[in-house]
Amino acid sequence: MDGEVLTQPTFRSLGWTWWTRRPSYLLVFLRETSSVFIAVQVVLVLVLLHKAGQPAADYQAYLDFLWNPGMVVFHVVSIAFALLHTYTWFNLMPQTVAIRIRGRRIPGLLLVAPQFGGWAVVTGLIIAWVWWVGAG
Amino acid sequence: MSTAIETMVKFEVFRYQPDWDEPTYQVYDVPYREDWVVLDALNYIKDTIDGSLTYRWSCRMGVCGSCGAMVNGYPKLTCAAFLSEYLPGPIRVEPLVNFNVERDLVTDLEGFMEKLESVQPWIIREDGATDDLKSEYLQTPSQHAAYQQFSMCINCLLCYAACPVSSHSEEFIGPAALALAQRYNLDTRDEGVEQRRDVILKDEGIWECSFVGECSAVCPKHVDPAGAIQQAKMTGAIDYYRRLLMPWTVKS
């Protein structure tokens, strides 16, 4: 009453375990986790490129490491995370890019579909090119 | 009177008074009614069991935005959370997280009010004619549509309780205030983009957001604050490079 503040507020935070609270949070967390796998894969490719300039035995030893069963499991997990990144990235684009034509926002599908189309074409071309070099 | 045995639902309600050291959960048994929402149950508790329970509410129809709480750990308007969705219970009701709790379910809104004011969520005219009642500013339906979605916010603050960034950053301007900033920036009648720029383009403005997107998922008015912030980032990034590379095109 005399200006004395009784309130002693207590702060309650969503907490650092927010990603365990709901499937939608977990999906976002996995989406963000894809970055760790992408980072490791970039480093693995960097080492591969470096070893390619070394004597054949060194390079082969690195390939043997890269293709041992344990690492293959890691690659499969990595590609799953990379595809999750691809999928979520393309699908979130309409929220970031709001294109209006005559005052109306264009449907999200018009932004999302071409990205998946482009991704399929690029992936197909690269695999065909690698195939052509490897078989030729 | 009916002699049928009533179905009871157990409520675990967060209790905290300013002179307590620790919050606690108090258990109440509330009769189940098919058409009741959590707010009805809170009113039942206050009217018939425990008059000391403190919470905010007003319209009980999803317009005033004052009855938000965590219902079983998820931010909800208690007036829109039907008991039937939570059967058989128990139903845990807590104050919205990421806020200071003053008493029971009542949170301290002071910090939000400051953030809201900092983005100047009103129409700003360069000639200062905000209170010139004779002025008329025309707008086409498509110009109106550009910001209409972001204008639906009722300041219920569910989005802050859903936001992992707000959970660690007290300074983060946050979803609702940034969506409202975007709402006025996109309004053709408004000329306040420059005035809002410094607040929005700080780290604690749009840049702390990591696009978790749950703010948009919990919004009872489908405002999509996450989209508003992402679009503001796009504009902000273009603005940044323009100032860096073509400073002569920016008026000071």
Place this chain on the structure above:
Amino acid sequence: MRGRSHEPIFWSVFGLGGIVAAIFIPVIIFVTGIGGAAGWEAVSGALAHGEDGIGALLRHAPVRAVLGLIMALAAVHAAHRIRHTLIDLHVHAPPAVLIVASYGAAAVVSVLTAIVLALF
């Protein structure tokens, strides 16, 4: 510019890297880590040591330039996400430390990639 954030630099490169990673990282993982191991001889042939294998893939300078760009952008993209994820996990590190550690690591990877590809 006082008080203005320089986050747009990181965010825009993160965004560019996000698109690049979305398009190229899955197929890069497939070619380098899965195809050969799965016994696809065309893939292991293309990655074989010497002029008929990986040398042929990387013979042309534009290919090496594009690959280097993809790797650098993906590295910065990942660094930005890891930094923000750590912050969202309530890791209390000084902002400058996180910035130097994350983008610094990405810069090191980018420079090493550029050197390796230039000397190829």
